[in-house]
Amino acid sequence: MVKATIDDVAALAGVSMKTVSRVVNKEPNVRASTRDKVQAAIDELAYRPSQSARSLAANRSYVLGLLYDNPSASYVIDVQDGALASCRRAGYDLLIHPCKRDTVELLTEVLALVRQGRVDGLILTPPLSDMTELVQTLVSAGIPFVRLSPTEYKDACPYVQTNDQEAAYDMTCRLIELGHRRIGFIVGHPDHRAVTQRYTGYVAALKENDLVLDKSLVVQGYNSFDSGRECARELLSSATPPSAIFASNDDMAAGVIIEAHHRSITMPAELSVAGFDDTPVAHQIYPSLTTVRQPIAEMAAKAVDLLLKQLKGKSVQIPAAIMSCRILERESTGEAGR
Amino acid sequence: MVKATIDDVAALAGVSMKTVSRVVNKEPNVRASTRDKVQAAIDELAYRPSQSARSLAANRSYVLGLLYDNPSASYVIDVQDGALASCRRAGYDLLIHPCKRDTVELLTEVLALVRQGRVDGLILTPPLSDMTELVQTLVSAGIPFVRLSPTEYKDACPYVQTNDQEAAYDMTCRLIELGHRRIGFIVGHPDHRAVTQRYTGYVAALKENDLVLDKSLVVQGYNSFDSGRECARELLSSATPPSAIFASNDDMAAGVIIEAHHRSITMPAELSVAGFDDTPVAHQIYPSLTTVRQPIAEMAAKAVDLLLKQLKGKSVQIPAAIMSCRILERESTGEAGR
DNA sequence: AAACGGGCTGACAGCGCTGTCACTTTGTTT
DNA sequence: AAACAAAGTGACAGCGCTGTCAGCCCGTTT
Numbered sequence: 227m228v229k230a231t232i233d234d235v236a237a238l239a240g241v242s243m244k245t246v247s248r249v250v251n252k253e254p255n256v257r258a259s260t261r262d263k264v265q266a267a268i269d270e271l272a273y274r275p276s277q278s279a280r281s282l283a284a285n286r287s288y289v290l291g292l293l294y295d296n297p298s299a300s301y302v303i304d305v306q307d308g309a310l311a312s313c314r315r316a317g318y319d320l321l322i323h324p325c326k327r328d329t330v331e332l333l334t335e336v337l338a339l340v341r342q343g344r345v346d347g348l349i350l351t352p353p354l355s356d357m358t359e360l361v362q363t364l365v366s367a368g369i370p371f372v373r374l375s376p377t378e379y380k381d382a383c384p385y386v387q388t389n390d391q392e393a394a395y396d397m398t399c400r401l402i403e404l405g406h407r408r409i410g411f412i413v414g415h416p417d418h419r420a421v422t423q424r425y426t427g428y429v430a431a432l433k434e435n436d437l438v439l440d441k442s443l444v445v446q447g448y449n450s451f452d453s454g455r456e457c458a459r460e461l462l463s464s465a466t467p468p469s470a471i472f473a474s475n476d477d478m479a480a481g482v483i484i485e486a487h488h489r490s491i492t493m494p495a496e497l498s499v500a501g502f503d504d505t506p507v508a509h510q511i512y513p514s515l516t517t518v519r520q521p522i523a524e525m526a527a528k529a530v531d532l533l534l535k536q537l538k539g540k541s542v543q544i545p546a547a548i549m550s551c552r553i554l555e556r557e558s559t560g561e562a563g564r
Numbered sequence: 565m566v567k568a569t570i571d572d573v574a575a576l577a578g579v580s581m582k583t584v585s586r587v588v589n590k591e592p593n594v595r596a597s598t599r600d601k602v603q604a605a606i607d608e609l610a611y612r613p614s615q616s617a618r619s620l621a622a623n624r625s626y627v628l629g630l631l632y633d634n635p636s637a638s639y640v641i642d643v644q645d646g647a648l649a650s651c652r653r654a655g656y657d658l659l660i661h662p663c664k665r666d667t668v669e670l671l672t673e674v675l676a677l678v679r680q681g682r683v684d685g686l687i688l689t690p691p692l693s694d695m696t697e698l699v700q701t702l703v704s705a706g707i708p709f710v711r712l713s714p715t716e717y718k719d720a721c722p723y724v725q726t727n728d729q730e731a732a733y734d735m736t737c738r739l740i741e742l743g744h745r746r747i748g749f750i751v752g753h754p755d756h757r758a759v760t761q762r763y764t765g766y767v768a769a770l771k772e773n774d775l776v777l778d779k780s781l782v783v784q785g786y787n788s789f790d791s792g793r794e795c796a797r798e799l800l801s802s803a804t805p806p807s808a809i810f811a812s813n814d815d816m817a818a819g820v821i822i823e824a825h826h827r828s829i830t831m832p833a834e835l836s837v838a839g840f841d842d843t844p845v846a847h848q849i850y851p852s853l854t855t856v857r858q859p860i861a862e863m864a865a866k867a868v869d870l871l872l873k874q875l876k877g878k879s880v881q882i883p884a885a886i887m888s889c890r891i892l893e894r895e896s897t898g899e900a901g902r
Numbered sequence: 903a904a905a906c907g908g909g910c911t912g913a914c915a916g917c918g919c920t921g922t923c924a925c926t927t928t929g930t931t932t
Numbered sequence: 933a934a935a936c937a938a939a940g941t942g943a944c945a946g947c948g949c950t951g952t953c954a955g956c957c958c959g960t961t962t
Contacts, residue, residue: 231917244944248941276680276917276918277680277681281620282616282620282919282949283918283919283921284921285947306660341567344657451844477848480848484849484852488850507844510849511845511850570948579911586910594909620918621917621950905960906961907958908959908960909957909959911955914954920945921946924942925941926939926940927939928938928939929938929939930938932935
């Protein structure tokens, strides 16, 4: 049995192939009876429109590209899941494209992706979404894209963000409420604005509660487990160690917890630890980690929706969306000074 | 500036478009001087062949599909990375296609993927690679695919496997060597043959060392963290608990460790714990987990290579590959009865 | 010197769809 | 009943490539 084409369907249904095309693409202005007739023919022949023929004729690929340079597997998977969900709903495919942020080829590589017509538009995830050069290039090349990032970009390009800063603020307030006065903070990788912004929330919460910002309690991490452990070493070696440590992501918080275990510090009695992201590790470690859950999949889905809208009509206004985080209190935090 | 086509390049280089096509596709039998001339024209016009036109004319998509139904993010990401690496080398794209194993639509969905010409071939990962119905369908539809699975399939279809069983055997022997006599085992999800086969290695090691297989030490898990914890509860509640527990994967082993913490059991002094997979969590928990590392990315890369070979020539022989695992001893295991 | 064969090149016909536009049918208005 | 608008349909020309096949130009053989 050879693959049926649109002509076969048209012949069987007794209509023109253009009408079949209309039915397949759910276009309006087809009489219901005609539609049924065509649909019956499609079913009978098990007709599947050829993706490449459609792409060539319509001049679009029905594929979106997902760009990332993120070592965190769970984050990436969540983004993929959310993006895929929206893509499927719209009959689009998703092409994943991990890439190295610092390579010279990055720009040409990404441009080629679009120029070859392999994707119709792009989703940028942090930290790529904050690379000025990349964003600039895409804008001036007129390539449709949506950024997944908590920071706005000066030009009017669409983005999806969460209230990161607010969540960091809330978490810090919660720690203060628990009686903590000396709260260590581990800053995220300087290139990841999405993560470093969380520091702002911490600072704001201290100020709001009339606590002084002690710079010796703020250390620079690099988002990895190992860097978190290193930072914990620094903070816990102090003569006056903090009673709580808030890390800008879960991997670093996990590093803090390990270091505390190795120093026989009991948690949360002697030390409270909080993270950010709610990665799988957060509830698989002991004590389970108090953290902030971001609706990553939903954000990605939203980003795809915005991109698809952009691809259809030319909505000139900036599409943007803000989603909410949620604090999850688990075993790693408790009252201070017990 | 409008996008250049193959005609533009041909005109500029003063050759036919067919010759340009030959240069672009690195076909033989083009004089070096002609090749250079064409290449210069390509560079000057920044010509990028249209993916969809190529696909339509050549009747293939230059895209491979990656099918999975696996909740483990790190496993999936590793597979993606390996597969992508090989794809890029060959100028192919990778389409990810997570799917639910038990849905009725699975088969039609996957067939549509191929029938619409969106992918040229498929990579199946566990547990999909062990679904007889799916494999059977693909075989009889003549769709090229490669299975990532430790089990062979009765028909001659290509696969990539690891020496899982052997590694489980080695790990069990190592525990015995450390003095453990009562070793608990947590079996993997019954539908995941890739995981359940590890039990065979455990049994073989006991036999080899003249230890009786005590069925009360073998409990059925379902691959998840929670099920691992549940199994640990069962094993540790016994009047004569095991001195070591070997879980069929890391998530379940992490569950065991948490349960032990909650019972104030010190590890490895009072209990040794071993896992399988070396997921990120393995070195982020306390104590860090002794486990088995599989070369997942390499396996996926190999699978893609086999698939591409199959796509080119019709090598009738079964292509297959076996890769090796490695035991990683960390903090969670130690001598028995200390 | 004729015959041969392999390297190299080009003409051309599609691949299977969609966009455009012209056309026919139907329903609505005066 | 004529005039008009809107809904419904089809003819056709590509979209930008690759496969096929014919033909040219060589050097090598008899």
